[in-house]
Amino acid sequence: ATEEIEQLSAGMSDMRKEAEQINEEEGLLDMELSPYLPLPGMTSTVDTFDKLWHTVLNFHRNYEKWYYGPFTGLDADEIRDETDNAWRTLYKLGRALTDIPGARRIAEMIRGKIEKFKQFIPVLQTICNPGLQARHWEQISKVVGATIVASDQSSLSQMIEYGLPIHIAKLEEISSSATKEHTLEKNLEKMKDEWQQIYFDLTPYRETGVQILSAVDDIQMLLDDHILK
Numbered sequence: 001a002t003e004e005i006e007q008l009s010a011g012m013s014d015m016r017k018e019a020e021q022i023n024e025e026e027g028l029l030d031m032e033l034s035p036y037l038p039l040p041g042m043t044s045t046v047d048t049f050d051k052l053w054h055t056v057l058n059f060h061r062n063y064e065k066w067y068y069g070p071f072t073g074l075d076a077d078e079i080r081d082e083t084d085n086a087w088r089t090l091y092k093l094g095r096a097l098t099d100i101p102g103a104r105r106i107a108e109m110i111r112g113k114i115e116k117f118k119q120f121i122p123v124l125q126t127i128c129n130p131g132l133q134a135r136h137w138e139q140i141s142k143v144v145g146a147t148i149v150a151s152d153q154s155s156l157s158q159m160i161e162y163g164l165p166i167h168i169a170k171l172e173e174i175s176s177s178a179t180k181e182h183t184l185e186k187n188l189e190k191m192k193d194e195w196q197q198i199y200f201d202l203t204p205y206r207e208t209g210v211q212i213l214s215a216v217d218d219i220q221m222l223l224d225d226h227i228l229k
Helices: 002-028 038-068 076-096 101-118 121-127 134-144 156-161 164-196 217-228
Strands: 201-205 210-214
Touching: 038 076, 038 101, 038 156, 076 101, 076 121, 121 156, 121 164, 134 164, 156 164
Parallel strands: none
Antiparallel strands: 201 210
């Protein structure tokens, strides 16, 4: 259906260009312009169908990936925005297709499927958190009352079967703690890397045979900065 709509859309575009060219030539010859009244309306209808089928097709493909595919590497916030945009598009298309019941029902049906999927976005935001470690999955397992061992092949559908949506409030607390811990760990690693670039310069103190630190300004500045963090 999508390919047929694209072919029809391309054909309508060619017809519109041809009509415009004919009108232009008629104008140059001071001839009465030939009317092509149906074309704008037909083009608008074809464009509406084109947007409908592409929106439906894109969501169907993404749904299979988001729901049944591995959630590792998925961006839950990006998926939320994408589904919101698809829902709004289908809502507008549904209103534009009032006179075409079959197409309107398709828009409404897919919009309903999107609404149902959006209920699981909070779960997706939790399990896609890059800060989740094995210890956090152990906490999640205790909350849901089942042993969950997340792997690179784990999917949203599997997490739903474990009952994660029922315990989303507690899971969001675990995810929030994991995010804070992850941020602290990253900051600590960054601090370690910064100290790797610091060298302690020692210089002889007079003729005592004792070495003392010199040029400690950079060391003090970095130390103060890390204490504030």
